[in-house]
Amino acid sequence: MHRKYNLSSRGIFVAGFMLFVLTACGTVPSGTIVKTGIACHLSGGDLKQRVAACEYAIHSHSYTGARLADLYFMEAIHLQALGKDAEAVASFNQAIRLNPRDTKSYYYRSLSLLKLGQYAAAQHDFDLAHRLN
Numbered sequence: 001m002h003r004k005y006n007l008s009s010r011g012i013f014v015a016g017f018m019l020f021v022l023t024a025c026g027t028v029p030s031g032t033i034v035k036t037g038i039a040c041h042l043s044g045g046d047l048k049q050r051v052a053a054c055e056y057a058i059h060s061h062s063y064t065g066a067r068l069a070d071l072y073f074m075e076a077i078h079l080q081a082l083g084k085d086a087e088a089v090a091s092f093n094q095a096i097r098l099n100p101r102d103t104k105s106y107y108y109r110s111l112s113l114l115k116l117g118q119y120a121a122a123q124h125d126f127d128l129a130h131r132l133n
Helices: 007-025 033-041 047-059 067-083 086-099 105-114 119-132
Strands: none
Touching: 007 105, 007 119, 033 067, 047 067, 067 086, 086 105, 105 119
16 A cells, blocks of 8 residues: 655655755765755754755755855754854855845844844844845
């Protein structure tokens, strides 16, 4: 008997499996870059695995422009959730470099800057996000 999966549950299964492979082997087999990029965007699960999936997709050189900016943004969000605000700022910087009109990157970077005690920079990013919106 074959079990049927709808597209969404199958995609989640594949992404979860790829995270397992990434964690267990330390590498991801070729042909899984897109699935790893999807794993970067999933909610739930282990944050460190999601950061690793984002890093793998970013360094695969398979993404450019807005898609690459989105991967950097998601990596930064996961790093923020782990309390790694300095690393999150670096990833937000890359997202902003690739997509300078993305208000959410400025807003979330301002939150990390605030936690790091960089109040003037945080205020600047918050104001810029407000003006761009």
